[in-house]
Amino acid sequence: MSTHDQDPTERSEEQELRNCQSVRQILSRFGDKWTSSVVGVLGDKRLRFRDIHRAIGTISQRMLAVTLRGLERDGLVVRTAYPTVPPRVEYHLSERGRALIGVLRPFGEWVSANHDAIEESRKIFDGDTEEHE
Amino acid sequence: MSTHDQDPTERSEEQELRNCQSVRQILSRFGDKWTSSVVGVLGDKRLRFRDIHRAIGTISQRMLAVTLRGLERDGLVVRTAYPTVPPRVEYHLSERGRALIGVLRPFGEWVSANHDAIEESRKIFDGDTEEHE
């Protein structure tokens, strides 16, 4: 995973574990409740806080602020504040953010393609375990 | 949430939002604390509960059971129980599971490549916000 591994037998477990943690950190950011929606709404656009808030509709101001902070902290979103009255703040995806969603796209397509099959697996699984009662 | 969307001009947005939810569901499974470790340990092998437990080392039995149930429910892992005494249960990745980690690999490589840069962004961000005290 880390580099192009030419050692298929046994690459360093230690490094793989560390790597696993990094991957999980990013994955859990996108696995949280709002990040993917925010990134999806942003797309290639520059949007104000209010516009993102309205576009998503069901997110609270607090969670939008928290989500944007997290993305900004990782350098995936750029925040631009204009010192005007009333204040105006714009957000847009950084280069890094755009690259990341590009890498994530094949994953999204796979999920779309397999969504129905996964749903069915869940139904079957839930049905089977219920029969124990 | 997407049900009240009354914008007839942009139908793709609606579908994209629904899609977003599906993607997030899978993403949050892999974003949880243990799934990626379990999948990583499994690899191409068939392993018993106990072996997975030992391989990860720090996971509790409870969380391993919960994680495996979740993966099995989505059809990503296959569980095989032998009715012996003492019981013996083996787990291995399904075809679907293998396909999914294949799709996830480019993501993992991207994270490895950008891990240091992200770390630095966080340090800078945390340093800047601390100055407010």
Added chain:
DNA sequence: CTGCATCCGTATCGATACTG
């Protein structure tokens, strides 16, 4: 050996109210 039940601490989320 497998893995569920229980309890408990912590983290996350959401609603509301408030500030600059």
Added chain:
DNA sequence: CAGTATCGATACGGATGCAG
């Protein structure tokens, strides 16, 4: 407009004990 502060509800994770 763009947030922060506070609180309560819920979800998640870990330790322990026990059953099949």
